[in-house]
Amino acid sequence: MGNSFSMLMDGFQTAFTPTNLMFGLLGTFLGTLVGVLPGIGPALAIGLLLPICLTVNPTSALIMFAAIYYGAMYGGSTTSILLNTPGESGSVITALEGNKMAKAGRAGAALATAAIGSFVAGTIATLLLAFGAPALADLALTIQPAGYLALIILAFATVGTLLGESRIRGLVALAVGLVIGLVGADLQSGALRLTFGNLNAIDGIETVTVIVAIFALGEALYLASRHTLVNVEVLTMSGKAWMTREDFKRSWKPWLRGTAIGFPLGVIPAGGSEVPTFLSYGVEKAISKNKDEFGKGAIEGVAGPEAANNANAAGVLVPMLALGLPTSATAAVVLVAFQSFNIQPGPMLFQTNPEIVWGLIASLFIGNTLLLVLNLPLIRFWVLLLKIPSHYLYAGITTFALLGAYALNNSTFDLQVALVVGFIGYLFRRFGVPITPLIIGVILGPLAELYFKRALQISQGDWHILIAGPFPKIIYSILLLVIIGPMVWNFKKKFANKK
């Protein structure tokens, strides 16, 4: 504990150099800018901004990244409230209740409770991350390959079955992701898979290309195919983005409850921010004295889920940093960012790259604070961005996404891949298949194979090792529970249908 504290202080020292602070500021600005744009969620925002980060040194780049991470989420909630087009599943609830508030002329209060709630939740959750992640990393050093494999399979099962409207469709996305992850040379033997003699495919498919294409191109194709693109009415905001004393009194408990729900559900692989935000909304509605206001613009319904969303975002960084296992699309992009600097997140990270990881955690605090200071005054500027006509918006997103795919390797092969993956993204949207399990499959599939092989090498080919020892047994027991668990989550679905 004491050690974590002094390391964190060192991290602040790293982050507080003028250069790094400037990158943090730039990150918050860019993150919010891209996050505000309708149709862009945090994962895509970070994916699009990745090429920019690659031009600076790793520490500065990751600090910028931390700022973009929180910035994109702040931006997303602004869009949800004023435009009712949630960029990602975590903002669905904010859109639901916050947009109603905005329509009733309370946009300022909705934006303020979202921003301050995100700040409170982000700060508490980052603190928990700073002390939780190193502890988990210490524990993780004792985990054997078979245990890692069990954890990955657990992540597959939860992400695959908890997201989306039906369990089978989540698994469909996972399967396609696993197939994409197979492409290229096998790490150990060098045997080629699914490359069709294409030399470019030997190194495998770039994860960033997949993420950018499936979100940006998939969405553009889908919207074009439905030709339902009307310029959505942007709600005007009168007065300041601030809250009354009454609003504060109604908000602070939901903020804390949202944090308490969001953080733990981020640490365990529960499939991103959808479940915690719905859960937080359900809790607030159940215990509120003003039940009749829910669905018409209750401030608790914005405060709780927004806090849950941000706390969740910090929570998913715990397994991402300590175990190297991303459990949401956004965490997956952050993992890719680490990998592009040849830094492998995992238990060793805190020992091999303490400067970077603590600099990153300190930057999360700084970024979070900068956002609170920047965002409420700048809100009028962000609102202007919402007025970009949607045909130019999607033209810009599409062109910029292709640039991101190309700039990674300066290769048109990546662009061809992007086109194909974009079409898969279209099909997924059309048939109600969730996107996140695909990304988790692409990233964790090769890791699963690696641990699978390592385990069998240790046991000289005896498959029993996969369930030997207490750790895998515990994980697989949890897995069994998770298959029963979704039935409990069904209340969420019923609840979603009611809106």
Added chain:
Amino acid sequence: MILQKISKQGKGELAFAGSLFLLGIFVAWDTSKMVIPQGSSIVSPQTFPYMVAAFTSLVGLVLISDVLRGRLGTPDGAEPGDPFIAPSYKTMAILMAAIGLHVILLEIAGYVVSATICFFGVSFAFGSRKYLKDFAVSLIFALTVYFSFTKGLNINLPAGFFEGVFGK
């Protein structure tokens, strides 16, 4: 017979589920053809791909049976029970063409030209018909991106026709 009962939307989804099943078969076929280098380790490089192939086909089969029993997916952004919107293949084709041209032209004509075409094409697909304004916006976008990336971030993009015009 069953096919007659399911809707147009269902047929599309059935095709999707069917291709998923075939994807699994295809992965298995590719794996069986794999050239395995000498001296491979205890676990063959084929084991994991076979597992993925089996999983993919299995999931495809379950989805097929789901669709046949009328459990269709809800399109993104729609509510369950919303009327089915037939996709507009024309706008999609324009969009795919815009992206495709970008891919083909990028290294031949350079970034500015291909990005201008792509931006213009996408905004056309999304229904914009103010050609002159659209073209101006596309060109400004492409130029801004090109110069901020090549000069500002030192990320090289193909210059194409502009090779030599802007130096470098």
